Amino acid sequence: MLNYRYNLKELLSALESAGELDFFVTDIFRFNLVCEENFGVRELLFDEHIARESKSEYFNQVFAGMLGNNFREFMRQLIENNDLPFYDLISRKFIELLGREKNSVFAEVLTAVDLTPEQQGLIQKELERLEDKKVYLHNIVSRNVLGGLVIKCGEKMLDLSLQSGLEQLKAALAV
Structure with a gap:
């Protein structure tokens, strides 16, 4: 299981070993674009007053078939751990790390x-x-x-x- 929580380098290595790195990065961009172009998606997913189960169900409905398994698992972890408010920071740090490493x-x-x-x-x-x-x-x-x-x-x-x-x-x- 991919785990963003402790070490982004481990996430990077796991994705690279699985040959999924490019897909994961594409999914980051795709997720950001959908949130940017569709009013309410980001607001609902990132609202701290909405239950995790509701966010998870909404995420699955909106992004069904649009994102790869690794990114969906990454987002599931963010939702489950109430870490969605840190998504922008985590994804930006991941891209920065990848830029430095590669x-x-x-x-x-x-x-x-x-x-x-x-x-x-x-x-x-x-x-x-x-x-x-x-x-x-x-x-x-x-x-x-x-x-x-x-x-x-x-x-x-x-x-x-x-x-x-x-x-x-x-x-x-x-x-």
Whole structure:
């Protein structure tokens, strides 16, 4: 059983040994995106006044089939131990640890549709050139992206979305 509670390095090693590391990281990003895009999900899951059983049932309903077994087990432990308020800190520390251990950075590419493997490869190669380190790239389809893409890489964000372009055009025409 994966246990985040005592040692994130152990969690990292267990995921890596099982060949599940990339899936787990993708699930972190996917969970964060669902919480960001759907009002009420985060509020309900993180409300200290709601019973653990209700949170667990809600989590299972909302994320059924969307997240891998390891991440679901990780979240089950957080819920069971009343540690959900620490989710952001734990997940951020996990990503930081992975970045240090693997000399890497994680990039989310938000798009309206799935990128092809070739498109992902081109973006990953360019980000690795710019960052001068290994880049783990995760494409996430977001309903907030109408076209184009938004790249979040570490603390940096590059917005190449259609909406951003239209806003820039609107601002230029208003002058």
